[in-house]
Amino acid sequence: MWDPPPIRASAPVGGGTRPGLARMEVIVDVKLHAYGDLKVLEDIKLHVRSGEIVSVIGPSGCGKSTLLGIMGGILKATDGSVQMEGQIPADCLNPLTYIFQDFALLPWRTVAQNVALPLEHHRMSSAERTARVKDALVRTKLDDFAGALPKQLSGGMRQRVGIARALVVKPAVLLMDEPLSALDAQTRDLLMEDFLDLWLRERVAGVYITHNFHECLRLADRVMVLSRRPGKLKEMIEVRIPQRERTQKSAQTELVDLGNRLWSLIRDEASSAEREVVDA
Numbered sequence: 001m002w003d004p005p006p007i008r009a010s011a012p013v014g015g016g017t018r019p020g021l022a023r024m025e026v027i028v029d030v031k032l033h034a035y036g037d038l039k040v041l042e043d044i045k046l047h048v049r050s051g052e053i054v055s056v057i058g059p060s061g062c063g064k065s066t067l068l069g070i071m072g073g074i075l076k077a078t079d080g081s082v083q084m085e086g087q088i089p090a091d092c093l094n095p096l097t098y099i100f101q102d103f104a105l106l107p108w109r110t111v112a113q114n115v116a117l118p119l120e121h122h123r124m125s126s127a128e129r130t131a132r133v134k135d136a137l138v139r140t141k142l143d144d145f146a147g148a149l150p151k152q153l154s155g156g157m158r159q160r161v162g163i164a165r166a167l168v169v170k171p172a173v174l175l176m177d178e179p180l181s182a183l184d185a186q187t188r189d190l191l192m193e194d195f196l197d198l199w200l201r202e203r204v205a206g207v208y209i210t211h212n213f214h215e216c217l218r219l220a221d222r223v224m225v226l227s228r229r230p231g232k233l234k235e236m237i238e239v240r241i242p243q244r245e246r247t248q249k250s251a252q253t254e255l256v257d258l259g260n261r262l263w264s265l266i267r268d269e270a271s272s273a274e275r276e277v278v279d280a
Helices: 064-072 111-119 126-139 155-167 185-202 213-219 249-275
Strands: 007-009 024-035 038-048 053-057 079-086 096-099 173-177 205-209 222-226 233-238
Touching: 024 064, 024 205, 038 064, 038 205, 038 233, 053 064, 053 213, 064 079, 064 096, 064 173, 064 205, 096 155, 111 126, 111 155, 126 155, 155 185, 185 213, 205 213, 213 249, 222 249, 233 249
Parallel strands: 007 079, 053 205, 053 222, 096 173, 173 205
Antiparallel strands: 024 038, 024 079, 222 233
């Protein structure tokens, strides 16, 4: 059962490129989450500000995806709370929207039909539904593939469909669970640049789960480092270089230093976590 976090309304704040765009923030306070006697998360406080991407990294099994599930209302924390604060954009149908790792497309549906899936339980005219789907396809460069089936697309194109399906509801917050990890390196880099360009235009808040240092340092405004299970906040690292400048030569030294810092924070625990076998 999906139980979305409560929304605490506040006065709209201007800005952004979408008509009616308002600022939404996510405030997380997870004191404990456990499966029976197995503690998975402990003492997690996170405030995702409007328009920023926070990336979450840590050793395998540290609770990254569990934290995302709690934020999205798929899981309920054993002890804790999640709140959304702000004003829902006027054209937003789902304030919180997921982008998954495995694409989760229906193979018998065309690209356009897969993108339209989240709209089917909303009351709207056929013309409005068609317009929303067309807009999402154009924004993700899929408008020439509307009639294709998933089996006819590459992995990168299938993930574009997943992104378009998330965007069709005009979300206020995107929750992304390793959305590029199933792709080869070249496709991942190309799609990451397209995604970043899209996000810089949309400016919704986002939480991005990944194991990949390159991804988080390319996309994130802040990187949240979790410890080995039970996952605790080990450090929050701010990436001060604007995203559009991170491919420039002048930024490489600082980005390499940040990458080394991230690796130093999780190296020993990551090695231990890989050897750990737990019957959860």
